[in-house]
Amino acid sequence: MRIERTRPGDGAKRPYPSVAPPRHLAVIMDGNGRWATRRGLPRAVGHREGAKAVRRIVESARRRGIGTLTLFAFSADNWKRPEAEVAALMNLFERYLAGEARRCVANGIRLRVIGRRDRLGPALVAAITAAEALTADGEAMELRIAVDYSGRDAILTAVALLPCGIPPTRQDLLAALGRAGCGGPPEVDLLLRTGGEHRISDFLLWESAYAEVWFSDRLWPDVADPDLAEALDWFSRRERRFGGLPPTPAVSLVASGGPREEPVHAA
Numbered sequence: 001m002r003i004e005r006t007r008p009g010d011g012a013k014r015p016y017p018s019v020a021p022p023r024h025l026a027v028i029m030d031g032n033g034r035w036a037t038r039r040g041l042p043r044a045v046g047h048r049e050g051a052k053a054v055r056r057i058v059e060s061a062r063r064r065g066i067g068t069l070t071l072f073a074f075s076a077d078n079w080k081r082p083e084a085e086v087a088a089l090m091n092l093f094e095r096y097l098a099g100e101a102r103r104c105v106a107n108g109i110r111l112r113v114i115g116r117r118d119r120l121g122p123a124l125v126a127a128i129t130a131a132e133a134l135t136a137d138g139e140a141m142e143l144r145i146a147v148d149y150s151g152r153d154a155i156l157t158a159v160a161l162l163p164c165g166i167p168p169t170r171q172d173l174l175a176a177l178g179r180a181g182c183g184g185p186p187e188v189d190l191l192l193r194t195g196g197e198h199r200i201s202d203f204l205l206w207e208s209a210y211a212e213v214w215f216s217d218r219l220w221p222d223v224a225d226p227d228l229a230e231a232l233d234w235f236s237r238r239e240r241r242f243g244g245l246p247p248t249p250a251v252s253l254v255a256s257g258g259p260r261e262e263p264v265h266a267a
């Protein structure tokens, strides 16, 4: 395959894949309710269609070499929704886990659910435990589903696991998020949000410190592989500097004689 090298921001497309895909892709799946309402259907139907999009995106993320895929399925603030909608979502998660675990095994996907479990029903907790056990050996991709998840609460929970009196490093906290069952390494490389809103909504706050963020107007139930391809193509043209400077020679004006080239350190 011919690989075209382009400068970031010049709008030219490179054939996929030209650079490594993100190690960790995180997705805020928004727009199920609007998808249904626009069709005169109950919101729960939008969530069911959203589950079909989850299957599509899990499959394409695995095929495209994503190492970790984290999907925001239910935030700690979503408990504020009407009881019937919450019940429909919980039921959907339970059925998804029961139905998809075998497909995950067949595709080498390790499934984990992150977030609080103490407010979930026993049947859902049992389905989570079973799905995690069944898929534990998957090595092709880790699929994390965030249920009853809050990024701020995750940080508080992780901090409580750290030894008292010893100032933690960033890596310590990242590891503690993993031990607390509410996120953890690797840090997010690419964060996608569908549904036209431009918010992070308390998702993976610590892990997304240097994530590239892609927003799409597409409603989640309509999302499919070409959307992921577009986001990955965009990601492949990002210049990730992590606070440093571009790895290109810079021209500086020095008092001794005008412009000269000098190396600049990349971060």
Ligand code: FPP
Pocket (backbone or CB within 6 Å): 029, 030, 031, 032, 033, 034, 035, 047, 048, 050, 051, 054, 071, 072, 073, 074, 075, 078, 089, 092, 093, 096, 145, 195, 220
């Ligand atoms: C936000 O859209 C979406 C949710 C709160 C639920 C996400 C759930 C799914 C994608 C379905 C199933 C998931 C799994 C893992 C099986 P919204 O309902 O707030 O949409 P709106 O902004 O249009 O109202």
